[in-house]
Amino acid sequence: MNEIVPGVQTTSALSQAGPPEMDDGPLQAGPAQVDSGLSPSIRVELICIGTELLLGQIVDTNSIWISQELAGLGINCHFQSKVGDNLDRIVLAIRTALARSDAVIICGGLGPTQDDITREAICVVANVDLVPDPEIARIIEEKFTSKSRVMPINNLRQAEVPRGAVTILPELGTAPGLALTIGRKRLYCVPGVPSEMKEMTKRYVFPDLVEYSGTSSVIASRTLRTWGVSESRLSELVAPFYEELEEETRGTTLAFLASGIEGIRLRLTTKGPSIEETTTILDAYEVKLRSILGTLVFGVDDKGMEDALAELLLGQAKTIALAESVTCGLVAARLSRVPGISQTLKGALVAYDPMVKFSLLGVAPGPVVTHDCAREMAVGARRLFDSTVGLAITGVAGPDSLEGVPPGCVFVGFAFNDQRVETTQLQLPGDRLAVQELAAISAMDFARKMLNE
Amino acid sequence: MNEIVPGVQTTSALSQAGPPEMDDGPLQAGPAQVDSGLSPSIRVELICIGTELLLGQIVDTNSIWISQELAGLGINCHFQSKVGDNLDRIVLAIRTALARSDAVIICGGLGPTQDDITREAICVVANVDLVPDPEIARIIEEKFTSKSRVMPINNLRQAEVPRGAVTILPELGTAPGLALTIGRKRLYCVPGVPSEMKEMTKRYVFPDLVEYSGTSSVIASRTLRTWGVSESRLSELVAPFYEELEEETRGTTLAFLASGIEGIRLRLTTKGPSIEETTTILDAYEVKLRSILGTLVFGVDDKGMEDALAELLLGQAKTIALAESVTCGLVAARLSRVPGISQTLKGALVAYDPMVKFSLLGVAPGPVVTHDCAREMAVGARRLFDSTVGLAITGVAGPDSLEGVPPGCVFVGFAFNDQRVETTQLQLPGDRLAVQELAAISAMDFARKMLNE
Numbered sequence: 001m002n003e004i005v006p007g008v009q010t011t012s013a014l015s016q017a018g019p020p021e022m023d024d025g026p027l028q029a030g031p032a033q034v035d036s037g038l039s040p041s042i043r044v045e046l047i048c049i050g051t052e053l054l055l056g057q058i059v060d061t062n063s064i065w066i067s068q069e070l071a072g073l074g075i076n077c078h079f080q081s082k083v084g085d086n087l088d089r090i091v092l093a094i095r096t097a098l099a100r101s102d103a104v105i106i107c108g109g110l111g112p113t114q115d116d117i118t119r120e121a122i123c124v125v126a127n128v129d130l131v132p133d134p135e136i137a138r139i140i141e142e143k144f145t146s147k148s149r150v151m152p153i154n155n156l157r158q159a160e161v162p163r164g165a166v167t168i169l170p171e172l173g174t175a176p177g178l179a180l181t182i183g184r185k186r187l188y189c190v191p192g193v194p195s196e197m198k199e200m201t202k203r204y205v206f207p208d209l210v211e212y213s214g215t216s217s218v219i220a221s222r223t224l225r226t227w228g229v230s231e232s233r234l235s236e237l238v239a240p241f242y243e244e245l246e247e248e249t250r251g252t253t254l255a256f257l258a259s260g261i262e263g264i265r266l267r268l269t270t271k272g273p274s275i276e277e278t279t280t281i282l283d284a285y286e287v288k289l290r291s292i293l294g295t296l297v298f299g300v301d302d303k304g305m306e307d308a309l310a311e312l313l314l315g316q317a318k319t320i321a322l323a324e325s326v327t328c329g330l331v332a333a334r335l336s337r338v339p340g341i342s343q344t345l346k347g348a349l350v351a352y353d354p355m356v357k358f359s360l361l362g363v364a365p366g367p368v369v370t371h372d373c374a375r376e377m378a379v380g381a382r383r384l385f386d387s388t389v390g391l392a393i394t395g396v397a398g399p400d401s402l403e404g405v406p407p408g409c410v411f412v413g414f415a416f417n418d419q420r421v422e423t424t425q426l427q428l429p430g431d432r433l434a435v436q437e438l439a440a441i442s443a444m445d446f447a448r449k450m451l452n453e
Numbered sequence: 454m455n456e457i458v459p460g461v462q463t464t465s466a467l468s469q470a471g472p473p474e475m476d477d478g479p480l481q482a483g484p485a486q487v488d489s490g491l492s493p494s495i496r497v498e499l500i501c502i503g504t505e506l507l508l509g510q511i512v513d514t515n516s517i518w519i520s521q522e523l524a525g526l527g528i529n530c531h532f533q534s535k536v537g538d539n540l541d542r543i544v545l546a547i548r549t550a551l552a553r554s555d556a557v558i559i560c561g562g563l564g565p566t567q568d569d570i571t572r573e574a575i576c577v578v579a580n581v582d583l584v585p586d587p588e589i590a591r592i593i594e595e596k597f598t599s600k601s602r603v604m605p606i607n608n609l610r611q612a613e614v615p616r617g618a619v620t621i622l623p624e625l626g627t628a629p630g631l632a633l634t635i636g637r638k639r640l641y642c643v644p645g646v647p648s649e650m651k652e653m654t655k656r657y658v659f660p661d662l663v664e665y666s667g668t669s670s671v672i673a674s675r676t677l678r679t680w681g682v683s684e685s686r687l688s689e690l691v692a693p694f695y696e697e698l699e700e701e702t703r704g705t706t707l708a709f710l711a712s713g714i715e716g717i718r719l720r721l722t723t724k725g726p727s728i729e730e731t732t733t734i735l736d737a738y739e740v741k742l743r744s745i746l747g748t749l750v751f752g753v754d755d756k757g758m759e760d761a762l763a764e765l766l767l768g769q770a771k772t773i774a775l776a777e778s779v780t781c782g783l784v785a786a787r788l789s790r791v792p793g794i795s796q797t798l799k800g801a802l803v804a805y806d807p808m809v810k811f812s813l814l815g816v817a818p819g820p821v822v823t824h825d826c827a828r829e830m831a832v833g834a835r836r837l838f839d840s841t842v843g844l845a846i847t848g849v850a851g852p853d854s855l856e857g858v859p860p861g862c863v864f865v866g867f868a869f870n871d872q873r874v875e876t877t878q879l880q881l882p883g884d885r886l887a888v889q890e891l892a893a894i895s896a897m898d899f900a901r902k903m904l905n906e
Contacts, residue, residue, distance in 0.1 A: 015469065041673075053520075053533075054530050054531070054533060055520055055710075056516070056517040056519070057710055059512065063510060064509040065509065066509070067507055067509030068508065068510075069508075071508045071509065077507050078536070078539070079534060079535070080507060080534060080536075081534040082532070083531070083532055085532075089531055089532065089573065100545065257510055309714055324785075328788070329777070329781075329782025329784070329800075330782065332781050332782030332805070333775075333780070333786055335781075336781030336782070336805065336889065337885070337889075341805075345806070346805060346810040347804050348781075348782055348803035348807060349803070350775070350800045350803065352785070352789065352798045352800045352801075353795070353800055353838070356799060356800040356838060360800075385809060432792070436786075436789070
């Protein structure tokens with residue numbers, strides 16, 4: 001079921017890393033199975049509501065995010081389902097989920113429109129009626145008046161609450177979340193808008209679930225992101241670390257997670273009586289892992305390769321300019337996502353036509369998929385934009401060869417002041433778009449390593 | 454449940470377009486509900502198998518693709534679920550699905566490893582045993598020997614078939630698919646590898662489903678992609694077209710589909726006795742819709758805005774150069790996805806630092822988020838790269854204002870030879886990344902319209 005874009009790392013081994021009984025916990029990798037007793041025994045199930053999901057019109061990123069967070073908390077999620085905006089079928093989906101799981105998280109259908117009927121479905125399942133909540137109504141009206149907007153009257157639908165349910169006040173949107181107990185099962189409803197969903201689950205649902213699961217300790221995770229080696233090589237490197245984990249008694253685990261073309265993540269999960277204590281444990285293991293992996297680690301948690309490079313450049317007060325051929329602006333576009341990048345990024349020349357390399361970058365006429373061309377492009381970018389660092393990428397994205405060079409062959413050049421120029425050659429797998437994206441990440445990684453030396 | 458980035462069009466109204474009973478068919482929009490009798494009455498359900506899905510480690514693109522295909526065929530899909538590699542839970546998921554739907558498509562768990570247990574689960578549900586299929590065994594062995602590879606013995610697990618099931622021979626991988634009837638319900642299993650799944654569903658599952666549904670006619674769709682107007686405005690424009698559809702007897706439908714930030718799609722679906730006939734019908738309606746919508750339509754089916762612009766440039770034998778500030782290389786990167794683009798794209802200057810605009814593009818020093826700056830950048834790009842067309846984008850991505858101009862304000866400049874320079878101003882919604890992406894599409898759209906005049 002993988003749409004993992006072919007990467008520098010082979011990730012296909014991942015699904016074979018754990019034996020069947022490892023189901024529903026983070027995949028364990030490496031020589032030792034470090035099973036931890038981290039997982040509270042409750043089983044949570046997820047229902048995403050919206051006809052647009054069943055029609056394949058939008059990608060359900062919510063369930064991916066919630067899945068990852070639950071796995072990080074060590075909470076089992078055995079089933080996930082999607083259902084359209086239809087009362088009978090939503091009711092059936094909720095009943096099915098409550099019958100086989102201890103807690104159910106419902107995403108979506110809490111908005112103000114006619115087809116937002118999650119509230120009504122809960123009333124049917126819980127056999128209660130909807131009651132207006134004046135406090136919620138006041139908050140929703142305030143959200144509109146504070147923006148000098150007239151509130152459409154149907155927004156007050158969101159202030160109706162199944163009797164007995166706790167409302168989770170909205171901090172971002174206008175839709176409140178809901179939490180209630182049916183029989184001995186917990187049921188949560190959160191909005192389908194990803195930002196609202198994330199804020200509400202982090203603030204209310206996950207802490208409540210952990211409490212409900214009877215776990216009194218704090219479970220915390222930290223993810224180290226790596227680039228440039230295969231999963232099997234990483235596994236070899238961390239083998240001694242695994243042995244150490246096996247001997248410790250807290251039940252700290254290390255899991256390998258693929259992240260598409262963005263490299264392999266190593267997630268440490270531990271538990272302890274307080275956040276301070278789990279932070280201390282994770283800090284210590286992070287230091288150990290970093291001492292093993294060195295510069296293979298480019299970031300922690302949500303930090304991408306562009307964040308890693310930008311942070312180094314900003315920290316060293318250096319400016320950068322790019323000369324992009326095969327990546328055609330991708331490196332510039334990725335760097336520009338980083339807030340504050342204007343302090344370091346001067347600009348980029350996308351030299352798609354080889355003539356542009358000769359005329360604007362001062363590359364000597366001749367073949368353009370070579371070490372020499374990458375070197376001259378990097379020097380040319382520095383000169384053109386008057387920056388400290390010049391980074392250049394030239395290569396063949398495919399599908400056709402160029403100058404007799406096959407698709408996937410990429411050269412990266414790095415120039416620093418007038419003192420130093422380095423190049424590297426890569427052979428990248430995949431189609432045109434994959435080669436471009438892998439080349440962009442690899443080029444940023446090369447610059448990061450050069451700046452770290 | 455939307456990860457729809459805020460767009461020029463408000464897409465939030467989409468879920469309000471159809472009344473609740475329109476669930477699970479394409480969303481109907483506009484004044485007339487054109488319900489068609491296109492949909493065979495069978496209800497198909499989808500189960501995706503794999504613990505990695507429940508852990509959020511990979512994006513389930515299979516269910517998106519199958520959903521879209523089923524919707525295109527007019528076949529209802531009311532439920533979708535994901536379950537891990539656990540026998541009891543897979544059995545439960547299949548039984549639940551068979552109880553509430555007429556046909557079930559299972560994706561994944563057909564491979565050779567220990568955790569591929571879909572075959573075993575089907576045996577439990579159908580109350581049959583697994584029998585070796587010598588023909589399949591021979592085919593699998595041949596696939597290995599033809600590549601001079603030694604077959605790992607566990608690959609023969611794939612040659613075991615639940616008694617009574619029809620095997621769907623694999624054309625791409627080694628895992629055969631399965632089809633069987635349980636009670637009066639149809640059950641299909643296809644591999645989880647997307648390429649194998651797509652090949653097998655198109656070749657066997659969808660035709661079999663259509664036959665099972667009792668529909669003998671061909672169902673065909675065509676999607677027109679639009680940019681630049683809201684869904685409600687589109688709805689007004691096509692109102693007379695809807696009336697016409699209502700009067701025709703073939704049951705042709707028109708549905709509005711959001712496509713994230715990439716504009717609104719209008720999908721025509723019709724049926725007829727043959728592909729030739731449905732093509733004739735769709736051709737005629739496409740002409741009518743285009744006569745109403747004019748240049749609002751930028752492409753058909755999978756063609757993106759970069760394809761539309763590239764096609765025009767290539768058709769007119771014109772070259773293009775870009776000067777990007779707020780979009781920081783995004784337009785270049787998108788254009789570079791189009792095969793053959795090197796015939797028209799000369800290059801791009803990413804002028805992130807305002808000084809670069811002055812020094813390399815010849816922009817007069819002063820404010821850089823203005824009509825004048827966009828005009829001078831477009832002219833400068835043409836001159837720098839010696840191209841027919843210059844396209845420039847300057848603006849504020851946010852989160853902070855720039856030169857007193859708020860985030861989302863973007864100017865686009867278009868220069869053609871020495872004869873003509875045009876600019877336009879946009880106010881785009883959303884966060885930093887959304888403004889950048891919307892600006893990139895809007896700029897390509899502006900160039901497309903200018904080239905069409």
